Amino acid sequence: MKTIKEINQKIKKGEAVIVRADEMPEIYEDNPKKAASEVDIVTTGTFGAMCSSGAFLNFGHADPPIKITKLWLNDVEAYSGIAAVDAYIGATQLRKYRDSDYGGAHVIEDLVCGKEIEVRAEAYGTDCYPKKKVETTVTLEDLNQAIMYNPRNIHQRYNAATNSSDTLMRTYMGTLLPNKRNICFAGVGELNPLANDPGYDVIGVGTRIFLGGAKGFIVGEGTQHSPDSGAGNLSTRGDLKDMDPKYVRGCNIPGYGTSLYLGIGVPIPILNEEIARKTAVKNEDVKTEIIDYGISRLVRPVIGEVNYEQLFSGRVDVEGKKIRTSPLSSLKITYQLLKELKELIEEREFYLTGKVESIPRKGQAKSMKLKKGTKTVNQVMSREVITAKADATIKEISALLINNHIDQIPIVDEVNKLQGIITSRDITTALARNITKMADVMTREVITSDLNEALDIVSRRMDKHKVDATPVVDKNNKVVGIVTIADIMRKEGSE
Protein backbone atom coordinates (compact mmCIF):
# COMPACT_ATOMS: atom_id res chain seq x y z
CA MET A 1 0.00 0.00 0.00
CA LYS A 2 1.21 3.47 -0.95
CA THR A 3 -0.35 6.89 -0.77
CA ILE A 4 -0.28 9.65 -3.35
CA LYS A 5 1.64 11.74 -0.84
CA GLU A 6 4.37 9.09 -0.69
CA ILE A 7 4.52 8.90 -4.46
CA ASN A 8 4.85 12.69 -4.65
CA GLN A 9 7.72 12.53 -2.14
CA LYS A 10 9.44 10.00 -4.39
CA ILE A 11 8.92 12.36 -7.35
CA LYS A 12 10.51 15.12 -5.31
CA LYS A 13 13.52 12.95 -4.55
CA GLY A 14 13.73 11.84 -8.16
CA GLU A 15 13.05 8.23 -7.16
CA ALA A 16 9.60 7.58 -8.62
CA VAL A 17 9.39 4.52 -10.88
CA ILE A 18 7.32 5.40 -13.95
CA VAL A 19 6.28 2.85 -16.57
CA ARG A 20 4.13 3.09 -19.65
CA ALA A 21 0.76 1.29 -19.71
CA ASP A 22 1.95 -1.14 -22.40
CA GLU A 23 5.03 -2.09 -20.33
CA MET A 24 3.00 -2.93 -17.24
CA PRO A 25 1.51 -6.35 -18.24
CA GLU A 26 4.95 -8.00 -18.40
CA ILE A 27 6.12 -6.43 -15.14
CA TYR A 28 2.92 -7.48 -13.38
CA GLU A 29 2.84 -11.04 -14.73
CA ASP A 30 6.41 -11.48 -13.64
CA ASN A 31 5.63 -10.72 -10.00
CA PRO A 32 2.36 -8.99 -9.06
CA LYS A 33 3.43 -8.05 -5.51
CA LYS A 34 6.71 -6.61 -6.65
CA ALA A 35 5.00 -4.73 -9.49
CA ALA A 36 2.59 -3.13 -7.01
CA SER A 37 5.30 -2.10 -4.59
CA GLU A 38 8.00 -1.03 -7.03
CA VAL A 39 6.05 0.73 -9.75
CA ASP A 40 4.77 4.12 -8.63
CA ILE A 41 3.11 5.51 -11.71
CA VAL A 42 1.68 3.99 -14.89
CA THR A 43 1.28 6.52 -17.69
CA THR A 44 -1.81 6.22 -19.88
CA GLY A 45 -3.07 8.51 -22.60
CA THR A 46 -4.52 9.03 -26.02
CA PHE A 47 -4.27 11.28 -29.06
CA GLY A 48 -7.48 11.22 -31.03
CA ALA A 49 -10.25 13.29 -32.57
CA MET A 50 -12.34 14.67 -29.72
CA CYS A 51 -15.41 16.39 -31.09
CA SER A 52 -16.79 17.34 -27.71
CA SER A 53 -14.10 19.94 -27.01
CA GLY A 54 -13.97 23.69 -26.86
CA ALA A 55 -12.70 26.71 -24.97
CA PHE A 56 -14.00 29.61 -22.91
CA LEU A 57 -12.42 32.89 -23.97
CA ASN A 58 -12.54 36.27 -22.26
CA PHE A 59 -11.76 39.28 -24.45
CA GLY A 60 -11.72 42.04 -21.82
CA HIS A 61 -14.03 45.06 -21.93
CA ALA A 62 -14.10 47.48 -24.82
CA ASP A 63 -14.28 51.24 -24.45
CA PRO A 64 -17.17 52.10 -24.60
CA PRO A 65 -18.29 48.69 -23.34
CA ILE A 66 -20.19 46.08 -25.38
CA LYS A 67 -22.37 43.17 -24.33
CA ILE A 68 -21.74 40.77 -27.19
CA THR A 69 -24.76 38.88 -28.47
CA LYS A 70 -23.27 37.38 -31.63
CA LEU A 71 -19.62 36.58 -32.18
CA TRP A 72 -17.47 35.15 -34.93
CA LEU A 73 -13.81 34.14 -34.70
CA ASN A 74 -12.25 33.78 -38.15
CA ASP A 75 -15.89 33.58 -39.30
CA VAL A 76 -16.66 30.63 -37.03
CA GLU A 77 -19.53 31.39 -34.68
CA ALA A 78 -18.80 31.22 -30.95
CA TYR A 79 -21.50 31.16 -28.28
CA SER A 80 -21.60 34.50 -26.47
CA GLY A 81 -24.72 34.30 -24.36
CA ILE A 82 -22.60 34.36 -21.20
CA ALA A 83 -22.24 37.89 -19.84
CA ALA A 84 -20.60 40.63 -21.88
CA VAL A 85 -17.26 39.61 -23.31
CA ASP A 86 -17.04 35.85 -22.69
CA ALA A 87 -17.57 33.23 -25.35
CA TYR A 88 -17.32 29.49 -25.89
CA ILE A 89 -15.83 28.25 -29.13
CA GLY A 90 -16.73 24.63 -29.91
CA ALA A 91 -14.56 22.29 -31.99
CA THR A 92 -17.23 21.15 -34.45
CA GLN A 93 -18.68 24.58 -35.28
CA LEU A 94 -18.05 25.16 -38.99
CA ARG A 95 -17.13 28.41 -40.68
CA LYS A 96 -20.19 28.07 -42.86
CA TYR A 97 -23.00 25.67 -42.13
CA ARG A 98 -21.70 23.13 -44.66
CA ASP A 99 -18.89 22.51 -47.11
CA SER A 100 -16.27 24.18 -44.98
CA ASP A 101 -13.11 22.51 -43.85
CA TYR A 102 -12.28 25.17 -41.25
CA GLY A 103 -14.02 25.20 -37.90
CA GLY A 104 -13.83 25.89 -34.19
CA ALA A 105 -11.11 23.26 -33.75
CA HIS A 106 -8.89 25.23 -36.15
CA VAL A 107 -9.58 28.47 -34.30
CA ILE A 108 -8.38 26.75 -31.11
CA GLU A 109 -5.29 25.40 -32.87
CA ASP A 110 -4.54 28.82 -34.39
CA LEU A 111 -4.83 30.43 -30.95
CA VAL A 112 -2.43 27.90 -29.43
CA CYS A 113 -0.02 28.54 -32.32
CA GLY A 114 -0.06 32.27 -31.45
CA LYS A 115 -1.76 33.27 -34.70
CA GLU A 116 -3.92 36.33 -35.06
CA ILE A 117 -7.67 35.67 -35.02
CA GLU A 118 -10.26 37.95 -36.59
CA VAL A 119 -13.01 38.93 -34.18
CA ARG A 120 -16.41 40.17 -35.35
CA ALA A 121 -19.00 40.95 -32.68
CA GLU A 122 -22.53 42.35 -32.63
CA ALA A 123 -24.71 43.64 -29.82
CA TYR A 124 -28.04 45.44 -29.38
CA GLY A 125 -26.72 48.21 -27.12
CA THR A 126 -27.90 49.06 -23.61
CA ASP A 127 -27.42 52.01 -21.28
CA CYS A 128 -24.60 50.17 -19.54
CA TYR A 129 -23.20 48.58 -22.73
CA PRO A 130 -23.73 51.13 -25.53
CA LYS A 131 -21.36 49.70 -28.16
CA LYS A 132 -23.06 47.71 -30.92
CA LYS A 133 -20.26 46.42 -33.08
CA VAL A 134 -16.62 45.33 -32.79
CA GLU A 135 -14.20 44.33 -35.51
CA THR A 136 -10.70 43.57 -34.33
CA THR A 137 -8.01 40.92 -34.17
CA VAL A 138 -6.62 39.11 -31.15
CA THR A 139 -3.95 36.59 -30.32
CA LEU A 140 -3.90 34.20 -27.38
CA GLU A 141 -1.80 36.69 -25.47
CA ASP A 142 -4.46 39.41 -25.77
CA LEU A 143 -7.10 37.29 -24.05
CA ASN A 144 -7.57 37.47 -20.29
CA GLN A 145 -8.43 33.79 -20.07
CA ALA A 146 -8.50 31.01 -22.65
CA ILE A 147 -9.62 27.89 -20.87
CA MET A 148 -10.18 24.63 -22.65
CA TYR A 149 -13.21 23.02 -21.12
CA ASN A 150 -14.29 19.78 -22.74
CA PRO A 151 -17.66 18.29 -21.86
CA ARG A 152 -16.74 14.77 -23.00
CA ASN A 153 -13.23 13.56 -23.74
CA ILE A 154 -11.78 10.32 -22.51
CA HIS A 155 -14.08 7.38 -23.12
CA GLN A 156 -14.12 4.01 -21.44
CA ARG A 157 -14.91 2.34 -24.77
CA TYR A 158 -14.55 3.33 -28.40
CA ASN A 159 -16.22 1.81 -31.46
CA ALA A 160 -15.12 0.06 -34.59
CA ALA A 161 -17.15 0.80 -37.72
CA THR A 162 -17.86 -0.87 -41.03
CA ASN A 163 -20.43 -0.30 -43.77
CA SER A 164 -22.65 -3.02 -45.26
CA SER A 165 -24.43 -0.71 -47.69
CA ASP A 166 -23.44 -0.54 -51.34
CA THR A 167 -22.30 3.09 -51.28
CA LEU A 168 -19.24 4.69 -49.73
CA MET A 169 -19.97 6.52 -46.49
CA ARG A 170 -18.10 9.44 -45.00
CA THR A 171 -18.70 9.41 -41.25
CA TYR A 172 -17.17 10.66 -38.03
CA MET A 173 -15.62 7.19 -37.95
CA GLY A 174 -13.74 8.00 -41.15
CA THR A 175 -14.34 6.87 -44.73
CA LEU A 176 -16.15 3.54 -44.82
CA LEU A 177 -15.88 1.60 -48.07
CA PRO A 178 -19.02 -0.17 -49.34
CA ASN A 179 -19.77 -3.86 -48.69
CA LYS A 180 -17.72 -4.06 -45.49
CA ARG A 181 -14.42 -3.59 -47.26
CA ASN A 182 -12.75 -1.81 -44.33
CA ILE A 183 -13.06 -1.17 -40.61
CA CYS A 184 -12.20 2.13 -38.94
CA PHE A 185 -11.71 2.17 -35.21
CA ALA A 186 -11.10 4.78 -32.56
CA GLY A 187 -9.17 4.46 -29.32
CA VAL A 188 -5.72 3.25 -28.34
CA GLY A 189 -6.53 0.01 -26.50
CA GLU A 190 -4.26 -0.77 -23.57
CA LEU A 191 -2.98 2.83 -23.41
CA ASN A 192 -6.47 4.28 -22.89
CA PRO A 193 -6.74 5.81 -19.37
CA LEU A 194 -10.14 4.30 -18.59
CA ALA A 195 -9.10 0.85 -19.83
CA ASN A 196 -6.50 1.00 -17.03
CA ASP A 197 -8.91 2.29 -14.39
CA PRO A 198 -12.33 1.02 -15.45
CA GLY A 199 -13.75 1.30 -11.93
CA TYR A 200 -12.68 4.92 -11.41
CA ASP A 201 -10.56 3.81 -8.44
CA VAL A 202 -8.01 6.61 -8.83
CA ILE A 203 -9.27 8.78 -11.67
CA GLY A 204 -11.83 11.23 -10.30
CA VAL A 205 -12.72 14.88 -9.87
CA GLY A 206 -9.50 16.80 -9.37
CA THR A 207 -7.10 14.30 -10.97
CA ARG A 208 -4.24 16.25 -12.53
CA ILE A 209 -3.72 15.30 -16.17
CA PHE A 210 -1.55 16.28 -19.12
CA LEU A 211 -3.97 18.06 -21.46
CA GLY A 212 -2.81 19.35 -24.82
CA GLY A 213 0.75 19.45 -23.52
CA ALA A 214 -0.12 21.44 -20.39
CA LYS A 215 -1.26 20.64 -16.90
CA GLY A 216 -5.01 20.16 -16.69
CA PHE A 217 -7.62 18.46 -14.57
CA ILE A 218 -10.44 15.98 -14.69
CA VAL A 219 -13.47 18.03 -13.67
CA GLY A 220 -16.00 15.22 -13.47
CA GLU A 221 -17.91 12.71 -15.52
CA GLY A 222 -18.61 13.80 -19.06
CA THR A 223 -21.99 14.35 -20.68
CA GLN A 224 -23.69 11.11 -21.80
CA HIS A 225 -21.66 9.26 -19.14
CA SER A 226 -23.07 5.71 -19.21
CA PRO A 227 -21.11 3.44 -16.87
CA ASP A 228 -24.01 0.94 -16.75
CA SER A 229 -23.21 -0.05 -20.33
CA GLY A 230 -19.43 0.29 -20.00
CA ALA A 231 -19.49 3.63 -21.80
CA GLY A 232 -18.36 6.10 -19.15
CA ASN A 233 -16.38 9.20 -20.04
CA LEU A 234 -14.65 12.19 -18.50
CA SER A 235 -14.81 15.94 -18.71
CA THR A 236 -11.53 17.90 -18.72
CA ARG A 237 -10.17 21.40 -18.25
CA GLY A 238 -6.84 23.05 -19.07
CA ASP A 239 -5.22 26.37 -19.87
CA LEU A 240 -4.89 27.04 -23.59
CA LYS A 241 -2.10 29.50 -22.85
CA ASP A 242 0.21 26.70 -21.69
CA MET A 243 -0.65 24.22 -24.44
CA ASP A 244 1.61 22.81 -27.12
CA PRO A 245 0.46 22.96 -30.79
CA LYS A 246 1.80 19.41 -31.28
CA TYR A 247 -1.07 18.08 -29.20
CA VAL A 248 -3.86 20.45 -30.26
CA ARG A 249 -4.65 19.95 -33.94
CA GLY A 250 -7.75 20.99 -35.85
CA CYS A 251 -8.85 18.48 -38.45
CA ASN A 252 -11.61 18.00 -40.99
CA ILE A 253 -13.04 14.53 -41.18
CA PRO A 254 -14.15 14.49 -44.83
CA GLY A 255 -17.93 14.54 -45.25
CA TYR A 256 -18.50 14.89 -41.51
CA GLY A 257 -16.95 18.15 -40.43
CA THR A 258 -14.28 19.52 -38.18
CA SER A 259 -12.97 18.05 -34.96
CA LEU A 260 -10.06 18.54 -32.62
CA TYR A 261 -7.21 16.05 -32.38
CA LEU A 262 -6.18 16.37 -28.77
CA GLY A 263 -3.49 14.69 -26.70
CA ILE A 264 -4.32 13.68 -23.15
CA GLY A 265 -2.07 11.89 -20.66
CA VAL A 266 -3.31 10.50 -17.36
CA PRO A 267 -0.79 9.24 -14.80
CA ILE A 268 -2.18 6.44 -12.65
CA PRO A 269 -0.70 6.12 -9.15
CA ILE A 270 -0.12 2.46 -8.22
CA LEU A 271 -1.44 2.52 -4.66
CA ASN A 272 -2.06 -1.21 -4.25
CA GLU A 273 -2.02 -4.59 -5.98
CA GLU A 274 -5.58 -4.22 -7.23
CA ILE A 275 -4.73 -1.03 -9.10
CA ALA A 276 -1.54 -2.66 -10.42
CA ARG A 277 -3.58 -5.60 -11.72
CA LYS A 278 -5.95 -3.30 -13.57
CA THR A 279 -3.11 -1.41 -15.25
CA ALA A 280 -1.73 -4.72 -16.51
CA VAL A 281 -4.50 -4.75 -19.11
CA LYS A 282 -3.38 -5.80 -22.60
CA ASN A 283 -4.63 -4.96 -26.07
CA GLU A 284 -6.13 -8.42 -26.32
CA ASP A 285 -8.20 -7.75 -23.18
CA VAL A 286 -9.62 -4.48 -24.48
CA LYS A 287 -12.64 -5.40 -26.53
CA THR A 288 -15.05 -3.48 -28.69
CA GLU A 289 -17.87 -4.15 -31.12
CA ILE A 290 -17.80 -3.75 -34.88
CA ILE A 291 -20.84 -1.70 -35.72
CA ASP A 292 -22.53 -1.51 -39.10
CA TYR A 293 -22.83 2.17 -40.01
CA GLY A 294 -24.52 1.15 -43.29
CA ILE A 295 -27.77 1.10 -41.33
CA SER A 296 -28.60 4.70 -40.40
CA ARG A 297 -30.53 4.29 -37.18
CA LEU A 298 -29.71 5.13 -33.59
CA VAL A 299 -29.26 1.48 -32.71
CA ARG A 300 -27.04 0.13 -35.42
CA PRO A 301 -26.47 -3.61 -35.79
CA VAL A 302 -23.39 -5.17 -34.20
CA ILE A 303 -21.47 -7.38 -36.60
CA GLY A 304 -18.98 -8.89 -34.22
CA GLU A 305 -16.62 -8.43 -31.31
CA VAL A 306 -12.91 -7.67 -31.66
CA ASN A 307 -10.01 -6.76 -29.43
CA TYR A 308 -7.33 -4.12 -30.00
CA GLU A 309 -4.63 -6.71 -30.64
CA GLN A 310 -6.63 -7.77 -33.71
CA LEU A 311 -7.53 -4.21 -34.70
CA PHE A 312 -3.91 -3.00 -34.58
CA SER A 313 -2.72 -6.06 -36.54
CA GLY A 314 -4.15 -4.39 -39.67
CA ARG A 315 -6.66 -7.11 -40.55
CA VAL A 316 -9.68 -8.54 -38.78
CA ASP A 317 -11.56 -11.73 -39.59
CA VAL A 318 -15.26 -11.01 -40.03
CA GLU A 319 -17.68 -13.64 -41.30
CA GLY A 320 -14.76 -15.60 -42.75
CA LYS A 321 -13.28 -12.63 -44.60
CA LYS A 322 -10.17 -10.64 -43.76
CA ILE A 323 -11.05 -6.97 -43.55
CA ARG A 324 -8.41 -4.23 -43.44
CA THR A 325 -8.47 -1.84 -40.51
CA SER A 326 -7.65 1.84 -40.01
CA PRO A 327 -7.03 3.39 -36.62
CA LEU A 328 -8.28 6.95 -36.22
CA SER A 329 -6.22 7.82 -33.15
CA SER A 330 -2.45 8.17 -33.46
CA LEU A 331 -0.35 5.68 -31.50
CA LYS A 332 2.81 7.49 -32.51
CA ILE A 333 1.75 10.80 -30.98
CA THR A 334 0.28 9.01 -27.95
CA TYR A 335 3.69 7.42 -27.25
CA GLN A 336 5.31 10.79 -27.78
CA LEU A 337 3.10 12.49 -25.20
CA LEU A 338 3.54 9.66 -22.68
CA LYS A 339 7.27 10.12 -23.00
CA GLU A 340 6.91 13.84 -22.44
CA LEU A 341 4.67 13.29 -19.40
CA LYS A 342 7.23 10.90 -17.90
CA GLU A 343 10.00 13.45 -18.42
CA LEU A 344 7.91 16.17 -16.76
CA ILE A 345 7.42 13.98 -13.69
CA GLU A 346 11.11 13.10 -13.63
CA GLU A 347 11.99 16.78 -13.82
CA ARG A 348 9.70 17.41 -10.81
CA GLU A 349 7.40 19.57 -12.91
CA PHE A 350 4.35 17.38 -12.51
CA TYR A 351 2.97 16.01 -9.23
CA LEU A 352 -0.02 13.74 -8.79
CA THR A 353 -3.28 14.67 -7.09
CA GLY A 354 -5.80 12.44 -5.40
CA LYS A 355 -9.45 12.68 -6.37
CA VAL A 356 -11.68 14.92 -4.29
CA GLU A 357 -14.88 13.21 -5.45
CA SER A 358 -15.62 9.96 -7.27
CA ILE A 359 -16.93 9.67 -10.81
CA PRO A 360 -20.43 8.11 -10.69
CA ARG A 361 -20.15 4.36 -11.25
CA LYS A 362 -23.82 3.97 -12.12
CA GLY A 363 -26.07 5.58 -14.69
CA GLN A 364 -27.12 5.39 -18.29
CA ALA A 365 -27.67 8.14 -20.85
CA LYS A 366 -31.14 8.34 -22.37
CA SER A 367 -31.92 8.94 -26.02
CA MET A 368 -33.53 12.15 -27.21
CA LYS A 369 -37.19 12.57 -26.42
CA LEU A 370 -39.08 13.31 -29.60
CA LYS A 371 -42.56 14.75 -29.39
CA LYS A 372 -43.66 13.17 -32.61
CA GLY A 373 -42.79 9.72 -33.91
CA THR A 374 -40.32 9.42 -36.78
CA LYS A 375 -42.03 9.99 -40.12
CA THR A 376 -41.66 7.17 -42.60
CA VAL A 377 -41.86 6.87 -46.37
CA ASN A 378 -45.31 5.23 -46.48
CA GLN A 379 -46.82 8.31 -44.82
CA VAL A 380 -45.87 10.64 -47.67
CA MET A 381 -45.33 8.64 -50.85
CA SER A 382 -47.71 8.64 -53.81
CA ARG A 383 -49.12 5.19 -54.32
CA GLU A 384 -50.35 5.84 -57.81
CA VAL A 385 -47.12 5.71 -59.71
CA ILE A 386 -46.92 6.45 -63.40
CA THR A 387 -44.56 3.84 -64.85
CA ALA A 388 -43.52 2.78 -68.33
CA LYS A 389 -41.95 -0.21 -70.02
CA ALA A 390 -38.44 -0.17 -71.47
CA ASP A 391 -39.72 -0.38 -75.03
CA ALA A 392 -41.66 2.89 -74.80
CA THR A 393 -40.71 5.59 -77.28
CA ILE A 394 -39.43 9.03 -76.44
CA LYS A 395 -42.70 10.48 -77.59
CA GLU A 396 -44.75 8.26 -75.30
CA ILE A 397 -42.58 9.02 -72.31
CA SER A 398 -42.54 12.75 -73.01
CA ALA A 399 -46.32 12.72 -73.19
CA LEU A 400 -46.54 10.91 -69.85
CA LEU A 401 -44.18 13.41 -68.21
CA ILE A 402 -46.06 16.43 -69.51
CA ASN A 403 -49.62 15.20 -69.01
CA ASN A 404 -48.97 14.13 -65.44
CA HIS A 405 -46.79 17.11 -64.47
CA ILE A 406 -43.96 14.85 -63.31
CA ASP A 407 -40.22 14.87 -63.83
CA GLN A 408 -39.38 11.19 -63.72
CA ILE A 409 -40.84 7.84 -64.64
CA PRO A 410 -39.75 4.50 -63.21
CA ILE A 411 -39.28 1.86 -65.91
CA VAL A 412 -40.67 -1.55 -64.96
CA ASP A 413 -41.05 -5.02 -66.47
CA GLU A 414 -44.29 -7.03 -66.94
CA VAL A 415 -44.53 -7.88 -63.22
CA ASN A 416 -43.82 -4.29 -62.10
CA LYS A 417 -40.19 -4.94 -61.09
CA LEU A 418 -38.01 -1.86 -61.26
CA GLN A 419 -35.58 -1.78 -64.18
CA GLY A 420 -34.54 1.83 -64.36
CA ILE A 421 -35.69 5.42 -64.25
CA ILE A 422 -36.04 8.18 -66.82
CA THR A 423 -36.02 11.86 -66.00
CA SER A 424 -36.92 14.84 -68.17
CA ARG A 425 -33.21 15.50 -68.43
CA ASP A 426 -32.66 12.07 -69.96
CA ILE A 427 -35.23 13.00 -72.62
CA THR A 428 -33.26 16.14 -73.47
CA THR A 429 -30.08 14.06 -73.70
CA ALA A 430 -31.82 11.54 -75.96
CA LEU A 431 -33.02 14.29 -78.28
CA ALA A 432 -29.61 15.94 -78.41
CA ARG A 433 -27.90 12.68 -79.28
CA ASN A 434 -30.57 11.32 -81.58
CA ILE A 435 -31.31 8.33 -79.37
CA THR A 436 -34.72 6.79 -79.93
CA LYS A 437 -34.70 3.77 -77.61
CA MET A 438 -35.42 4.71 -74.02
CA ALA A 439 -33.44 1.72 -72.79
CA ASP A 440 -30.32 3.52 -74.01
CA VAL A 441 -30.77 6.61 -71.89
CA MET A 442 -32.41 5.32 -68.73
CA THR A 443 -30.50 5.13 -65.46
CA ARG A 444 -30.24 1.50 -64.38
CA GLU A 445 -28.76 2.03 -60.95
CA VAL A 446 -31.80 3.57 -59.35
CA ILE A 447 -31.74 5.16 -55.92
CA THR A 448 -34.69 3.53 -54.18
CA SER A 449 -36.23 3.56 -50.73
CA ASP A 450 -38.22 1.14 -48.57
CA LEU A 451 -41.73 1.61 -47.26
CA ASN A 452 -40.76 1.87 -43.62
CA GLU A 453 -37.61 3.96 -43.89
CA ALA A 454 -37.41 7.22 -41.95
CA LEU A 455 -37.89 10.31 -44.11
CA ASP A 456 -34.69 11.91 -42.82
CA ILE A 457 -32.68 8.98 -44.12
CA VAL A 458 -34.38 9.06 -47.51
CA SER A 459 -33.93 12.80 -47.92
CA ARG A 460 -30.24 12.46 -46.97
CA ARG A 461 -29.91 9.72 -49.63
CA MET A 462 -31.55 11.91 -52.29
CA ASP A 463 -29.29 14.78 -51.30
CA LYS A 464 -26.18 12.59 -51.49
CA HIS A 465 -27.03 11.18 -54.92
CA LYS A 466 -28.49 14.47 -56.20
CA VAL A 467 -31.88 13.07 -57.23
CA ASP A 468 -35.29 14.67 -56.73
CA ALA A 469 -37.33 11.50 -56.33
CA THR A 470 -36.93 7.86 -55.43
CA PRO A 471 -39.19 4.94 -56.34
CA VAL A 472 -40.36 2.99 -53.27
CA VAL A 473 -39.88 -0.76 -53.74
CA ASP A 474 -40.92 -3.84 -51.79
CA LYS A 475 -38.56 -6.69 -50.98
CA ASN A 476 -39.02 -8.17 -54.48
CA ASN A 477 -37.98 -4.86 -56.05
CA LYS A 478 -41.53 -4.19 -57.24
CA VAL A 479 -42.52 -0.53 -57.40
CA VAL A 480 -45.14 0.30 -54.78
CA GLY A 481 -44.85 4.08 -54.73
CA ILE A 482 -42.69 7.10 -55.38
CA VAL A 483 -41.53 9.81 -53.04
CA THR A 484 -40.25 13.21 -54.16
CA ILE A 485 -38.42 15.99 -52.33
CA ALA A 486 -41.61 18.04 -52.69
CA ASP A 487 -43.59 15.31 -50.86
CA ILE A 488 -41.12 15.40 -47.98
CA MET A 489 -41.06 19.20 -47.77
CA ARG A 490 -44.84 19.32 -47.81
CA LYS A 491 -44.99 16.87 -44.90
CA GLU A 492 -42.43 18.84 -42.93
CA GLY A 493 -44.08 22.16 -43.75
CA SER A 494 -47.46 20.96 -42.50
CA GLU A 495 -46.18 20.50 -38.95
Next chain:
Amino acid sequence: MSKYLIEYSSDVVESPILSKVVVETGVLINVLRADIEYDKASIVVDIPHDEDRVIERFKESGVRVRKLEENIKKDIENCIDCGACISLCPTGAIYFTEDWSIEVDKGECIRCGACVLACPMKAMTIQEH
Protein backbone atom coordinates in the same frame (compact mmCIF):
# COMPACT_ATOMS: atom_id res chain seq x y z
CA MET B 1 7.67 -5.15 -61.15
CA SER B 2 6.95 -1.54 -62.01
CA LYS B 3 3.91 0.55 -62.67
CA TYR B 4 3.52 2.72 -65.74
CA LEU B 5 1.14 5.44 -66.79
CA ILE B 6 0.08 5.08 -70.42
CA GLU B 7 -1.56 8.10 -71.99
CA TYR B 8 -3.60 7.93 -75.19
CA SER B 9 -4.10 11.08 -77.22
CA SER B 10 -7.24 11.71 -79.26
CA ASP B 11 -5.61 10.27 -82.44
CA VAL B 12 -5.09 6.84 -80.93
CA VAL B 13 -7.79 6.61 -78.29
CA GLU B 14 -9.98 4.39 -80.42
CA SER B 15 -7.39 1.75 -81.36
CA PRO B 16 -6.94 -1.42 -79.27
CA ILE B 17 -3.30 -0.70 -78.45
CA LEU B 18 -3.20 -2.52 -75.14
CA SER B 19 -4.60 -5.74 -76.64
CA LYS B 20 -2.13 -5.54 -79.53
CA VAL B 21 0.83 -5.11 -77.18
CA VAL B 22 -0.30 -8.06 -75.07
CA VAL B 23 -0.76 -10.32 -78.12
CA GLU B 24 2.50 -9.28 -79.74
CA THR B 25 4.72 -9.45 -76.68
CA GLY B 26 2.96 -12.29 -74.89
CA VAL B 27 3.36 -10.36 -71.60
CA LEU B 28 0.24 -10.45 -69.43
CA ILE B 29 -0.17 -6.80 -68.51
CA ASN B 30 -2.34 -6.02 -65.55
CA VAL B 31 -4.53 -2.89 -65.73
CA LEU B 32 -4.74 -1.25 -62.30
CA ARG B 33 -6.69 1.82 -63.19
CA ALA B 34 -8.33 3.39 -66.24
CA ASP B 35 -9.57 6.91 -66.93
CA ILE B 36 -11.36 7.04 -70.22
CA GLU B 37 -12.86 10.18 -71.68
CA TYR B 38 -14.25 10.63 -75.17
CA ASP B 39 -11.17 12.27 -76.59
CA LYS B 40 -8.36 10.94 -74.40
CA ALA B 41 -7.57 8.17 -71.99
CA SER B 42 -4.95 7.02 -69.55
CA ILE B 43 -4.35 3.71 -67.86
CA VAL B 44 -2.06 2.56 -65.09
CA VAL B 45 -0.54 -0.85 -65.73
CA ASP B 46 1.71 -3.32 -64.05
CA ILE B 47 4.26 -4.94 -66.39
CA PRO B 48 5.36 -8.18 -64.72
CA HIS B 49 8.45 -8.85 -66.87
CA ASP B 50 10.21 -7.85 -70.13
CA GLU B 51 9.53 -4.22 -69.34
CA ASP B 52 11.82 -2.77 -71.98
CA ARG B 53 10.28 -4.77 -74.81
CA VAL B 54 6.73 -3.94 -73.73
CA ILE B 55 7.44 -0.24 -73.34
CA GLU B 56 9.11 -0.14 -76.74
CA ARG B 57 5.97 -1.63 -78.34
CA PHE B 58 3.74 0.83 -76.52
CA LYS B 59 5.82 3.76 -77.71
CA GLU B 60 5.77 2.52 -81.30
CA SER B 61 1.96 2.45 -81.09
CA GLY B 62 1.87 6.18 -80.45
CA VAL B 63 1.06 6.40 -76.74
CA ARG B 64 3.03 8.15 -74.03
CA VAL B 65 4.61 5.91 -71.42
CA ARG B 66 5.88 7.08 -68.06
CA LYS B 67 7.21 5.10 -65.15
CA LEU B 68 5.32 5.88 -61.95
CA GLU B 69 7.69 6.54 -59.13
CA GLU B 70 6.76 9.65 -57.20
CA ASN B 71 3.01 9.30 -57.26
CA ILE B 72 1.93 10.47 -53.90
CA LYS B 73 3.41 12.80 -51.35
CA LYS B 74 2.77 12.81 -47.64
CA ASP B 75 3.33 16.12 -45.92
CA ILE B 76 5.18 15.23 -42.72
CA GLU B 77 4.24 18.54 -41.08
CA ASN B 78 0.52 17.86 -41.43
CA CYS B 79 0.38 14.09 -41.07
CA ILE B 80 -0.43 12.96 -37.54
CA ASP B 81 0.22 9.27 -38.31
CA CYS B 82 -3.34 8.29 -37.45
CA GLY B 83 -3.68 5.62 -40.12
CA ALA B 84 -7.15 6.63 -41.33
CA CYS B 85 -5.81 6.27 -44.89
CA ILE B 86 -4.36 2.77 -44.53
CA SER B 87 -7.42 0.61 -45.13
CA LEU B 88 -8.58 2.73 -48.06
CA CYS B 89 -5.57 2.14 -50.27
CA PRO B 90 -6.50 -0.45 -52.90
CA THR B 91 -2.91 -1.60 -53.42
CA GLY B 92 -1.79 -1.63 -49.78
CA ALA B 93 0.82 1.05 -50.51
CA ILE B 94 0.33 2.73 -47.12
CA TYR B 95 1.67 0.99 -44.03
CA PHE B 96 2.82 1.46 -40.44
CA THR B 97 6.52 1.25 -39.63
CA GLU B 98 7.94 -0.13 -36.36
CA ASP B 99 7.36 3.12 -34.47
CA TRP B 100 3.80 3.55 -35.80
CA SER B 101 4.73 6.18 -38.38
CA ILE B 102 2.87 6.09 -41.67
CA GLU B 103 4.90 5.35 -44.79
CA VAL B 104 3.85 5.21 -48.43
CA ASP B 105 5.44 2.90 -50.94
CA LYS B 106 5.38 5.39 -53.79
CA GLY B 107 5.94 2.73 -56.44
CA GLU B 108 2.84 0.83 -55.33
CA CYS B 109 0.58 3.86 -55.59
CA ILE B 110 -1.78 3.88 -58.58
CA ARG B 111 -2.91 7.47 -58.07
CA CYS B 112 -6.50 6.59 -57.18
CA GLY B 113 -6.84 9.47 -54.71
CA ALA B 114 -8.70 7.49 -52.02
CA CYS B 115 -6.24 8.47 -49.29
CA VAL B 116 -6.27 12.12 -50.38
CA LEU B 117 -10.03 12.31 -49.95
CA ALA B 118 -10.05 10.52 -46.61
CA CYS B 119 -7.21 12.26 -44.78
CA PRO B 120 -8.45 14.50 -41.95
CA MET B 121 -5.27 16.62 -42.13
CA LYS B 122 -5.03 17.09 -45.93
CA ALA B 123 -1.59 15.54 -45.70
CA MET B 124 -1.65 13.53 -48.94
CA THR B 125 -1.31 14.98 -52.43
CA ILE B 126 -1.03 13.26 -55.79
CA GLN B 127 2.11 14.41 -57.54
CA GLU B 128 1.91 15.92 -61.00
CA HIS B 129 3.98 14.19 -63.65
